[in-house]
Amino acid sequence: MSSGELRVLGACPLDCPDTCSWVVTVRDGEAVSMRGNPDHPYTRGALCVKVNRYLEHTRAPGRILHPLRRVGPKGAGRFERISWDEALDEISTRLRGIVEEHGGEAIWPYLGTGTLGYLQGAEGVAGRRFWNVLGASRHHLNICSAAGTTGLQQIYGTAGGMDPETFALSRLILLWGTNTLTSGHHLWKFIQEARASGAHVVAIDPIRTRTAEQADEHLPIRPGTDAALALGLMNVVLAEGAEDRDYLESRTSGWEGFREEILRYPPERVAEITGLPEADIRALGVRLAHTRPTGIRATMGLQRHAGGGTALRTIAAIPGVTGDWRHPGGGVAYSTSGHIHLNIDTRDDLLARPVRTLAMTRLGDELDESVKCLWVYGANPMASTPDQNRVRERLTREDLFTVVMEQFPTDTVDYADIVLPATMQIEHADLHAGYGHMYLLWNEPAVEPPGECLPTTETFRRLAARMGLTEPSLYDSDLDLAEQLLSSGHPSLEGVTLDRLRKEGWVRLSVPQPFVPFADGFPTASGRMEFGPGPAYVPPRTASAASGPYPLALITPAPHMFLNSTFANNPELLRRSKGPRVLVNPEDAARRGLADGQRARVFNGNGEFEAVVEVSGKVRPGVVASAKGHWRKLSPGGATANAVVDGCEADMGRGAVYHDNLVEVAPLSPPAPEAPPPGGPVRAGRNR
Structure with missing residues (x-):
């Protein structure tokens, strides 16, 4: 490394169990390379195909760099640039009015897993202190696990x-x-x-x-x-x-x-x-x-x-x-999250009274007239939430004040009234813990934010000040918040300090290695593993597939090139993903006249989306699969797989049912012509 270079330790913020430790090389204030940290026992120097392009992603031409105000109809994605002062003034005025007229519960802070940071993202429930002061509705982050x-x-x-x-x-x-x-x-x-x-x-x-x-x-x-x-x-x-x-x-x-x-x-x-x-x-x-x-x-x-x-x-x-x-x-x-015992102090004591809880996967149902402000951050619900058509209908409400904190013009941004530019991981501080390993990681900012982008924490500090809120905890710095997180006193954090994390980049939890988690008993009321009453098997909704109008069970697995909807606007990763595709077993394809490479519509009573057929034995008869993560506005037909996914809930925790939906698949175009045999005639223009 040359004398003019810095080596900055950080951590991947994305919704993946591996939570990689990474090393960013900075030259003259610019991040010039990123690699997996070879010293981290779990990362071992490797990043995934998605995150290998992260630096490129931070500099992408479409990045949102300034506050924006809507100037066209909701959904059109037409905005004008405004200053932070204008944005904060308008937001604070609207929020005060909503609280005074309708009460704080008319505000829905919709936080997703775009980052799992304990400062900037979902794991630490970023912004909750601010929302508690306002008495906003509680957000149930039930989309994942x-x-x-x-x-x-x-x-x-x-x-x-x-x-x-x-x-x-x-x-x-x-x-x-x-x-x-x-x-x-x-x-x-x-x-x-x-x-x-x-x-x-x-x-x-x-x-x-x-x-x-x-x-x-x-x-x-x-x-x-x-x-x-x-x-x-x-x-x-x-x-x-x-x-x-x-x-x-x-x-x-x-x-x-x-x-x-x-x-x-x-x-x-x-x-x-x-x-x-x-x-x-x-x-x-x-x-x-x-x-x-x-x-x-x-x-x-x-x-x-x-x-x-x-x-x-x-x-x-x-x-x-x-x-x-x-x-x-x-x-x-x-998930190893249950072994992470940080002090997540969201100051729920700041709530003047109990408030309702709204579930993120029920956005299409629960975003009714009682919600006057939807504040979206770390999320792209227009692309990622079930019952897509219903969600779109609700987001077009003119009486709904929608604020989106974002890095790129996602499907959801198109429906915002105000857009606030958000920093990306190399531009802010954060504390992370993998949900697939036993390490805490510190992300040190490597470069200054571009344009007028702000960290989530700083946005809420500035908004609190603009609204004249006097609760001291709303103004805690990022380092203050990190110190508080590490102050739980749990034995697993023995020897883990912020100074050590910032110096070393990562620290293993203070647990034995190898770790046998329940060697001393289970953290149940009895101290034992509790089999408990109740059914041990609940059939899926798709169990009745063969007898209904939609005989195919659809599952929507994770794509290899995106992480949820992150990176789905990256041109190279989008090209390599080959666009929305639907895997169909040969038996089911033959029955429906579907051929490999053919465009088809996948549909049920909720809606439909278009995809290219891939006839494959990778799925069994009666099952079709189409990867999640595609953006609606970048997909043929203007819809994704979530257009057919039901907004109903699983048996526990109000969990989502992305893999429990019934559909039918029908051709949209004639099959692609077969390639001519080797040595056969070449059609005019074929090689243009």
């Missing part, structure tokens, strides 16, 4: 589970509803270490994903039937007499009742429910019965259906039955 988190909390007392690094010690690895090589690829290194020692890797997924193709075995399960498979596997464990009776007696409660539930799901019944061969279920059950330790990676995709919370709770029962929680490399890894 709510159902599964609730299910795990019921059985474990926490959603925290395995340290993913201990998968290197596993001898059987079940990658359950998770596409590791696309959504958290750093785990794969630890899986490879386990394989080198003889581990067997099984992918349980409706799609033959990149990960499934690399696994030793792939079980193409029907969407939403995961809990039934878990019960069937445990049924085989019992038939083998391999349950850990000592562990069940000493560390769990409710076993006898749960055992009876397991016995109701023999492999032959589970085969009918899941669509998997009975022999495969028995074989995996026998392997599970006799392989210690078994590590299960179950992430957010499989809980986005009607029985999502139950599914995670039932899968989480497996290591209690087998006793895998005794061993490093055994158990379930869903």
Whole structure:
């Protein structure tokens, strides 16, 4: 590194379990390169295909650099530049008027997972102190993991589970509803270490994903039937007499009742429910019965259906039955967030009275006339929220004052009255914790913000001042907020200080390595793993697919080139994504006259979107798949997969049901002509 260069340590802010540590090289005030931090034990020097283009993204021509005011109809995306003083004056006047006339609950602060920072984003509920002073409605961030988190909390007392690094010690690895090589690829290194020692890797997924193709075995399960498979596997464990009776007696409660539930799901019944061969279920059950330790990676995709919370709770029962929680490399890894014990002080005492809670995935229903201001930050609901057509209808309300804090002119920005320019990660300070590893990370700003962009924290400080609010905590600096976060006194934070984080970039939580999370008991009322009452399997809404007008089960998995809707406006990543596509099994394609490369409409009673057909055995008959993340205004037909996704909720936590929807697929254009045979005639103009 030359004498004129700086090496600045930071962290990826995006909604991914890996929360990478990165190193930004700065020359003459400009960020000239970024790489994964080779010293970080989880990042190990590698970033993903998406974040490798992050510096390019910060300098993209379409970046919003100044406050804007709408000058055209809502949805047209026409704005004029205004000053920060003008923006703050207009916003403060409108907010005061709304509070005086309708009360604070008429304001909905709509915060998403665009950044998971504890200062600037979702994990620390950025801005909540400000909203509490105003008495705004509470925002339920249920879009991602709510159902599964609730299910795990019921059985474990926490959603925290395995340290993913201990998968290197596993001898059987079940990658359950998770596409590791696309959504958290750093785990794969630890899986490879386990394989080198003889581990067997099984992918349980409706799609033959990149990960499934690399696994030793792939079980193409029907969407939403995961809990039934878990019960069937445990049924085989019992038939083998391999349950850990000592562990069940000493560390769990409710076993006898749960055992009876397991016995109701023999492999032959589970085969009918899941669509998997009975022999495969028995074989995996026998392997599970006799392989210690078994590590299960179950992430957010499989809980986005009607029985999502139950599914995670039932899968989480497996290591209690087998006793895998005794061993490093055994158990379930869903999210490590439950092991993060920061002091998230949102000052809820500032609320003068209790307020209502509005769920983000119900935006289409709950954004009614009682909401007079929608404040969107870290989110792009026009692209990412279910029931897209209904959401659009609500966002066009002329009586709704909409403010969007953003970096790019997203679908949602088009409906804003005021747009405020937001900084990106290399331009502000933040504190992060991975939900797929055991490290805290500090993000030091590497460069000055471009234009008039401000961090989220600074925007709320300036707005509080403009409104004349006197609550002192509204003006805490970013470093003050970080110190407060680290002040919980929890043993896992022993030795972790802000000075150390800023110097070293990252610090492992103060827990043993290897980490066995429940060695001293579970954080439940009983101190035991609680199987509990209630059903152990809730069928998906798509279970009735064959008998209705929409016979295909649609799932909307994470794309490889975007992260949610972030990067979906990057020209190169958009090109490499090949646009919206729908995977259709050959049997289903033949029945509908669909051909590879053909344009089609995917539709149901909620709406429709257009996609290019990809005829593929990667999905089983009766299932179609189309990746999420595309922007509505950049998609053919002006709609994305969320136009057909229902806004209803899962069984727990008001979770979303992105993978539990029924659709039909029909041709929009004739099939693409077949290429001429080698050596055949060349059509005029073909090579232009």
